[in-house]
Amino acid sequence: xxxxxxxxxxxxxxxxxxxxxxxxxxxxxxxxxxxxxxxxxxxxxxxxxxxxxxxxxxxxxxxxxxxxxxxxxxxxxxxxxxxxxxxxxxxxxxxxxxxxxxxxxxxxxxxxxxxxxxxxxxxxxxxxxxxxxxxxxxxxxxxxxxxxxxxxxxxxxxxxxxxxxxxxxxxxxxxxxxxxxxxxxxxxxxxxxxxxxxxxxxxxxxxxxxxxxxxxxxxxxxxxxxxxxxxxxxxxxxxxxxxxxxxxxxxxxxxxxxxxxxxxxxxxxxxxxxxxxxxxxxxxxxxxxxxxxxxxxxxxxxxxxxxxxx
Numbered sequence: 001x002x003x004x005x006x007x008x009x010x011x012x013x014x015x016x017x018x019x020x021x022x023x024x025x026x027x028x029x030x031x032x033x034x035x036x037x038x039x040x041x042x043x044x045x046x047x048x049x050x051x052x053x054x055x056x057x058x059x060x061x062x063x064x065x066x067x068x069x070x071x072x073x074x075x076x077x078x079x080x081x082x083x084x085x086x087x088x089x090x091x092x093x094x095x096x097x098x099x100x101x102x103x104x105x106x107x108x109x110x111x112x113x114x115x116x117x118x119x120x121x122x123x124x125x126x127x128x129x130x131x132x133x134x135x136x137x138x139x140x141x142x143x144x145x146x147x148x149x150x151x152x153x154x155x156x157x158x159x160x161x162x163x164x165x166x167x168x169x170x171x172x173x174x175x176x177x178x179x180x181x182x183x184x185x186x187x188x189x190x191x192x193x194x195x196x197x198x199x200x201x202x203x204x205x206x207x208x209x210x211x212x213x214x215x216x217x218x219x220x221x222x223x224x225x226x227x228x229x230x231x232x233x234x235x236x237x238x239x240x241x242x243x244x245x246x247x248x249x250x251x252x253x254x255x256x257x258x259x260x261x262x263x264x265x266x267x268x269x270x271x272x273x274x275x276x277x278x279x280x281x282x283x284x285x286x287x288x289x290x291x292x293x294x295x296x297x298x299x300x301x302x303x304x305x306x307x308x309x310x
Contacts, residue, residue, distance in 0.1 A: 006064060006079075006082070009062065009064065010083070013062055013079070014059075015059060015080070015083060016083070018086060020053075021049070021053075021083055021084065021087040022087045022090060022091055023125055024053070025084070025091065026096065026118060026121060026122035026125060027125055027126055028045060028048065029112070029114050029118070030119070030126065030138055031204075031206070032045065033137060033138055033206075034119070035103070035107075035111040035113045035139055036111060036112050037109075037112075038100055038110055038112070039081045039084040039088070041078070046080070046081065049084065050080060059079075062078070062079040062080070063079060064076065064078075064079055064082065092112070094117075095115055095117055095118075096114070096118030097114060097115060097118050098112070098113045098114075098115060098141040100112060102141070103141070103144075106144050107144065107148075113139060113140070113141050113144065114138065114140050114141065115140055115141045115142065116140050116141075116142050116176075119138060119140050133179065134178070134179065136207070137186065137207065137208055142176055143176055143179050143180045143183060144183075146176060147183050147184045147187070150180065150226045150293075151226065151290070154292070155291075155292040155293075155296075159227060159299070160223075160298065161215065161216040161223050161225070161296065161299035161302060162220070162222065162223060163221045163222070174224075177224045178224050180224070181224035181226070182211075182212040183212075184212075184229070185213075185226055185229035185230070185231050186208060186210055186212055188229075188231070188288040188293055189210070189230075189231030189288060191208050192231065192286060193233035194230055194231050194285040194286045194287070195232060195236045195253065195278070195285055196233060196236060196277070197286060198210070209233060209234065210232065211231070211232055211233070212230075212231060213230045213231070213232045213237045213240060214228055215229065215230055215300055216228055217307075220302075220306070222299075227293065227294075227296040227299060228295070228299045229295070230247075230285070230295055239278070240303075240307075241307070242307075243307045244256050244309070245278050245308070246304045246308035247285060247300045247303070248304075249301070250284075251285050252283065252284055252285075253284070253285060254304070255278045255279045256308065256310065257310060259275040259278075259279065
């Protein structure tokens with residue numbers, strides 16, 4: 001298929017220029033948590049981008065035709081899909097995206113994924129401060145590599161939940177590790193609070209309510225490591241961090257005796273009584289599917305001995 005034939009069709013149909021499609025792709029990737037599937041018929045992303053450019057039915061349905069004389073057949077390829085692929089391919093050449101052939105090695109899914117540079121450029125286009133990277137649960141290829149290593153690490157019998165040394169200056173490597181920790185923990189617990197099971201995100205589906213809690217906190221040099229992590233809603237995260245409850249080695253919830261000293265109207269949300277719910281007999285936290293990424297006993301023992309109020 002000649003590029004001149006393709007270019008002529010693009011011009012005749014007044015299709016969007018490739019650079020504009022590239023910018024739209026980067027923004028759409030942020031709105032899709034950093035990944036999009038390959039472009040094909042029936043894919044939601046294909047129609048969403050077509051809607052953004054206001055494409056009519058003729059523009060959406062136009063096909064390029066390649067004639068194979070020896071095989072006596074005509075191959076048709078959708079012009080809009082091809083334009084999307086060319087835009088993604090160009091972004092990959094600029095190291096702003098990883099290709100599906102690269103991403104599948106990490107996620108077992110054929111997807112285009114933002115790189116850190118692509119993520120930065122997308123936020124710049126959207127007018128969003130770079131600092132928001134620490135909050136937004138957007139995947140990047142570099143962060144995904146760290147997440148994959150966390151999930152595949154061998155579970156040690158003797159584990160230290162502490163960093164050997166924490167530098168004052170936050171390095172790029174440290175920031176990537178911090179974001180990977182948040183992503184790995186949330187995903188391991190299926191975005192649900194391990195205590196109450198709450199699972200909800202913001203109306204734009206970008207921000208999850210559940211947080212990745214450190215068992216040994218940063219203030220005590222706790223590691224950004226999935227074995228030192230627990231997915232908790234905001235309320236249970238706070239209660240865990242201040243020592244109202246902890247976890248036993250068998251993953252049962254253990255509540256502080258100091259709850260008995262609380263005034264009767266404390267810890268209540270309408271008919272929901274936080275402390276009474278935590279005090280239920282044999283209340284177990286929900287855990288990931290893979291045993292190797294359960295919270296490590298060394299971390300939860302430290303929490304019991306140093307944070308928990310008995």
